[in-house]
Amino acid sequence: MKESRKELCMSFSKFLLFLILLLSMVSFSEAQSKRKRKIIIAAVTEARTYRGTPYVYGGMSRSGIDCSGLMYNCFQEVGIDLPRTAKEQSKVGRKKGWGGIRPGDIVYFKFKEKGKKKWWHSGMITDTSDPNNILFIHASTSRGVVESTLNHDYYKDNVKKFRRVIR
16 A cells, blocks of 8 residues: 555656646747747838838848848848848748748749849748738839738749748
8 A cells, every 4th residue: 555655656746747847848938939929020120110211232221222131131130140142041941831921931032024034032921910911021123112912913923932030
C-alpha cells in the first residue's frame, strides 16, 4: 500500500511538473505572438507614412523612393535587414502561399512587357481581413507610394511569390 501511494505521489509530481512546463510554454508563445504583432503593426505603420512619396528609381528617402527602397527602409525601422534590390530581397525569409499571407509579408512580382526585359517589383501586405480585397503598399512608378488591391488582375496575374521576414 505504501509503495502504491509513493508511486501515485511521484506520478502526480511528474504531472504537475509537466503542467507547469506546458503553461510556461503557452505564456512564452503568447509573449512571442504579442511581440510579433507589435513588429508587424510597426512595419505596416511605417510603410503607410510614405504614402504620397513620389517614385524615384534607386530612391531611398521621403523625397523619392522605389519599391525595394520602401521595403528596405520599413523593415530596417523594425530591426530587420534586407538586401537593397527587390530581386535579392525575394530570397530572404520563408515562402508563403496565397492562403498563408498576413500583414507584414512581402509580395514580389515579376513583370514583362512585350519587347522589354523583365523586372521585379515588391510591396508589403497591409490588410488580409477581406480575402477578396487584400491590400498591399508599394512604390508605383506612375503614382508613387500607394496602397493597392492585390486582387486586381494586373497584380494578381504577376505575383511571383510571398515571403515572411517577420518571425
